[in-house]
Amino acid sequence: MPDLLAAAELGPLDPLQQANASRLRAKASSMTDPGLGAVRPLLDAAGRLRELDPAAARETYLAAFGAAIWAGRHDEGGRRRVAEAARDLPPGDETAGVFLHALVTWTTDGPVAAFPLLAQALRALTEDEDLAVLWPAANAAVELGDLQAWLDITDRAVRFARTTGTLSVLSTALPYRAASLGYAGRFAEAEDVLAEAAAVEEAAGVATRMVSTALIGAYRGRERPALELIEAMERDGGQRGLGRLTAMAACARAVLHSGLGNYPLAVEAALRGGEYQDLVVHHWTCSELVEAATRAGHPAVAARARERLADWGRAGTPWALGALAVADALTGAPGQAEDHYREAVDHFGRGGLGVFEARARLLFGEWLRRQNRRAQARTELRAAHEAAAGMGMEAFAERARRELLATGETVRKRTVGAPVLTPQEAQIARLAATGHPNAEIGAQLFLSPRTVEWHLRKVFAKLGISSRREIAGAFADR
Numbered sequence: 001m002p003d004l005l006a007a008a009e010l011g012p013l014d015p016l017q018q019a020n021a022s023r024l025r026a027k028a029s030s031m032t033d034p035g036l037g038a039v040r041p042l043l044d045a046a047g048r049l050r051e052l053d054p055a056a057a058r059e060t061y062l063a064a065f066g067a068a069i070w071a072g073r074h075d076e077g078g079r080r081r082v083a084e085a086a087r088d089l090p091p092g093d094e095t096a097g098v099f100l101h102a103l104v105t106w107t108t109d110g111p112v113a114a115f116p117l118l119a120q121a122l123r124a125l126t127e128d129e130d131l132a133v134l135w136p137a138a139n140a141a142v143e144l145g146d147l148q149a150w151l152d153i154t155d156r157a158v159r160f161a162r163t164t165g166t167l168s169v170l171s172t173a174l175p176y177r178a179a180s181l182g183y184a185g186r187f188a189e190a191e192d193v194l195a196e197a198a199a200v201e202e203a204a205g206v207a208t209r210m211v212s213t214a215l216i217g218a219y220r221g222r223e224r225p226a227l228e229l230i231e232a233m234e235r236d237g238g239q240r241g242l243g244r245l246t247a248m249a250a251c252a253r254a255v256l257h258s259g260l261g262n263y264p265l266a267v268e269a270a271l272r273g274g275e276y277q278d279l280v281v282h283h284w285t286c287s288e289l290v291e292a293a294t295r296a297g298h299p300a301v302a303a304r305a306r307e308r309l310a311d312w313g314r315a316g317t318p319w320a321l322g323a324l325a326v327a328d329a330l331t332g333a334p335g336q337a338e339d340h341y342r343e344a345v346d347h348f349g350r351g352g353l354g355v356f357e358a359r360a361r362l363l364f365g366e367w368l369r370r371q372n373r374r375a376q377a378r379t380e381l382r383a384a385h386e387a388a389a390g391m392g393m394e395a396f397a398e399r400a401r402r403e404l405l406a407t408g409e410t411v412r413k414r415t416v417g418a419p420v421l422t423p424q425e426a427q428i429a430r431l432a433a434t435g436h437p438n439a440e441i442g443a444q445l446f447l448s449p450r451t452v453e454w455h456l457r458k459v460f461a462k463l464g465i466s467s468r469r470e471i472a473g474a475f476a477d478r
Contacts, residue, residue: 072243185354
């Protein structure tokens with residue numbers, strides 16, 4: 001891309017062509033350096049386009065916002081500089097313009113003022129939408145606490161990228177998709193998606209995949225592997241000036257330590273993560289801080305985090321309302337805790353937030369046991385244990401198991417059944433069994449031959465076979 005731009009710039013260019021060349025150069029550079037170093041070139045390019053092409057200027061300011069969001073605490077004034085530069089640009093009704101207006105409002109007037117605009121921007125998305133707005137759309141859904149919108153957006157983005165063969169979109173869409181599946185409690189699917197992301201990865205998707213992998217690792221609760229992922233993210237964030245990685249790493253640490261019951265370390269991580277108000281991450285970090293601070297004996301810290309979650313509750317989504325209800329149960333009057341826990345379980349259940357429904361039931365069961373209501377505690381703890389174990393949230397499942405043992409209940413170990421192929425793996429396996437080569441399978445399913453080969457290796461491992469010739473027989477045995 002830089003060589004092509006340099007060649008183009010040797011010819012006679014009018015002002016608009018020069019401005020577009022500057023924009024393309026800045027965007028190409030931001031793919032390998034998406035944070036601190038990308039903000040100024042994108043702002044400069046957007047400024048050159050203001051009078052020549054306002055729509056292109058808005059799209060470029062939106063890209064500058066993305067860079068400033070990734071830079072985070074490493075460029076504390078970055079978001080405000082972008083907002084101030086973009087705020088007096090004529091508004092546009094194209095989707096990028098709507099998202100830009102929402103982010104300007106989020107920065108200058110606060111998240112609550114931006115909630116209606118973020119919701120409006122999500123409603124403006126269509127099936128034919130240019131997926132240059134994938135990142136703001138996904139972040140808008142999570143900032144609002146709308147998991148269903150997040151799942152829908154990422155599903156559409158992945159299908160679009162596969163259909164068109166747009167690997168640059170796919171490398172970003174897959175990690176976003178994995179994270180959304182993770183919060184729905186669909187960890188096995190999320191890990192399949194992340195493995196595919198590694199197979200098609202380009203520079204643009206590296207940081208996003210690292211975040212999704214570390215968060216899912218934290219929820220898995222295997223301490224050493226999870227800490228290795230988190231530490232790698234911390235190093236990368238520091239070396240590349242990506243403050244968002246630093247914030248996500250802190251959030252993942254808090255999740256991991258809460259699952260393991262090490263609440264002082266969870267408090268320390270959540271406080272570090274909350275030192276800067278990162279888009280999306282600040283809500284997650286506040287939720288972790290309320291639980292950890294309550295358990296670690298820091299009620300004032302928990303109360304302050306709860307107040308910040310009260311603002312999120314005004315988004316009115318199941319995720320936001322459920323998080324606030326949990327915070328109210330932990331920090332509010334003991335006589336109202338039961339109602340708040342039941343409210344949280346209901347919100348998370350309606351929102352399809354399997355991870356948080358299991359965690360709310362665990363907290364509720366722990367609270368009931370401490371109220372000496374053992375029979376009711378067992379009901380909630382059994383549900384939490386089954387859900388957490390079924391999803392693969394090993395540390396949270398172990399917390400629930402210990403609580404169940406404390407109620408006097410014997411907890412049987414779950415038996416692990418035969419590995420189950422995902423629908424895509426099953427489809428690929430059947431095509432391979434009937435003699436289709438990887439290239440034909442890929443063309444039919446809009447996958448690269450390399451991705452097909454990766455899926456087949458997983459099929460072989462799950463079925464306990466070593467060649468295509470064995471697939472049909474393995475299916476017959478299942």
